[in-house]
Amino acid sequence: MSRHRFHSMCPYFAMFPEAFARAWIERLTKPGEVVFDPFAGRGTAPFEALLLGRVGIGGDINPVAACLNRAKLAAPQASSVLRRLNRLEDDYQHRRWMRAASTTSEFFQAAYHRRTLAQLLYLRESLDWRARRTDAMVSALILGGLHGEVSSMRYLSNQMPRTISTKPDYSVRFWTERSLEAPERDAFDMLRQALSFRYASPVPDAAGETIFGDIRDVPRKWRREAPKLIITSPPYRAVTSYEEDQWLRLWFLGGPDRPNKSRITRDDRHIKADDYWNFIGDFWRVSSAILAPRGHVVMRVGATGISPKHLEQQLRASVLLSPRKATIRSVEHSEIGRRQTDAFRPGSRGCVWEIDMHVTLA
Numbered sequence: 001m002s003r004h005r006f007h008s009m010c011p012y013f014a015m016f017p018e019a020f021a022r023a024w025i026e027r028l029t030k031p032g033e034v035v036f037d038p039f040a041g042r043g044t045a046p047f048e049a050l051l052l053g054r055v056g057i058g059g060d061i062n063p064v065a066a067c068l069n070r071a072k073l074a075a076p077q078a079s080s081v082l083r084r085l086n087r088l089e090d091d092y093q094h095r096r097w098m099r100a101a102s103t104t105s106e107f108f109q110a111a112y113h114r115r116t117l118a119q120l121l122y123l124r125e126s127l128d129w130r131a132r133r134t135d136a137m138v139s140a141l142i143l144g145g146l147h148g149e150v151s152s153m154r155y156l157s158n159q160m161p162r163t164i165s166t167k168p169d170y171s172v173r174f175w176t177e178r179s180l181e182a183p184e185r186d187a188f189d190m191l192r193q194a195l196s197f198r199y200a201s202p203v204p205d206a207a208g209e210t211i212f213g214d215i216r217d218v219p220r221k222w223r224r225e226a227p228k229l230i231i232t233s234p235p236y237r238a239v240t241s242y243e244e245d246q247w248l249r250l251w252f253l254g255g256p257d258r259p260n261k262s263r264i265t266r267d268d269r270h271i272k273a274d275d276y277w278n279f280i281g282d283f284w285r286v287s288s289a290i291l292a293p294r295g296h297v298v299m300r301v302g303a304t305g306i307s308p309k310h311l312e313q314q315l316r317a318s319v320l321l322s323p324r325k326a327t328i329r330s331v332e333h334s335e336i337g338r339r340q341t342d343a344f345r346p347g348s349r350g351c352v353w354e355i356d357m358h359v360t361l362a
């Protein structure tokens with residue numbers, strides 16, 4: 001099966017490789033059954049489920065993840081997206097948005113060429129990704145091109161990593177010291193190119209669903225048949241704050257113009273062990289509430305600051321927090337080959353291994 005081009009629409013820290021999701025979905029479910037990822041991130045598992053003829057449902061509390069899941073799991077036809085894009089371009093008032101661009105902070109003025117920034121400000125205000133499927137797709141395509149290597153036409157920004165957004169002061173210092181200037185890129189052209197590239201893969205026939213919000217609210221919101229498989233990776237222990245590291249993408253979706261921590265979720269980066277394992281306990285309670293009888297849970301977890309052996313012990317012990325009888329079927333350790341942090345913090349000590357655990361609930 002060749003790689004569907006929606007998968008890589010926007011990078012996401014600690015994203016699943018598609019092959020990992022595919023192998024478990026094929027092994028543990030049949031076509032038509034429901035597959036759910038409550039910490040879906042860029043939506044790898046639910047989208048792969050859709051491609052395999054299952055019902056793919058993705059949940060996440062972060063608006064970036066919710067927008068990506070919505071775009072992939074309920075993708076409009078390319079012709080509708082193109083119509084919407086043309087309409088947006090026709091309605092664009094250049095002078096008005098150039099004035100708005102001139103009042104932004106030092107970071108934004110150095111991160112984007114003034115013309116690009118004016119278009120981004122306009123698109124940020126005009127797109128309604130929560131309510132319109134076409135707008136979710138246009139927003140997701142922008143999120144994928146919002147920052148990255150300056151040498152590639154696919155990205156709109158001055159030099160930045162693709163996966164995370166660097167902090168404003170650090171970024172401005174970095175660009176000033178190296179005399180780096182933002183390239184002049186047309187956001188509408190970039191969008192049309194991204195659209196034709198992504199839609200070279202066919203839109204899946206069926207649509208899935210996105211549950212935007214805290215995992216603890218999922219049982220109250222669940223409307224579908226019980227999932228046969230929950231396949232997920234919760235935030236890794238003491239590794240990253242998605243909210244802080246994705247601040248620029250969150251800004252584009254209507255968030256504040258500076259990084260924040262713990263406003264969207266307190267669960268991104270637990271340093272204290274007790275808090276982390278209470279959170280994983282919530283995961284087991286939610287899974288027990290919604291999973292089909294004799295259903296499967298597959299989870300991939302990493303951590304910093306503790307040994308793989310210790311994490312495995314804690315992970316095994318956490319299963320006892322499941323209100324339903326849980327049986328551990330397998331536990332596997334793997335090393336992370338090319339860490340995503342290498343792109344922006346080469347040589348830093350981060351999460352270098354992961355544990356996969358397969359459990360069934362009676």
Ligand SMILES: C[S@@+](CC[C@H](N)C(=O)[O-])C[C@H]1O[C@@H](n2cnc3c(N)ncnc32)[C@H](O)[C@@H]1O
Nearest residue numbers: 015016039040041042044061062214215235267
């Ligand atoms: C390790 S990432 C998942 C990456 C995903 N496997 C992928 O392929 O992209 C963990 C996700 O958990 C989400 N998250 C954090 N706290 C949450 C909460 N309380 N409820 C739901 N999602 C949460 C984060 O926003 C993040 O997207």
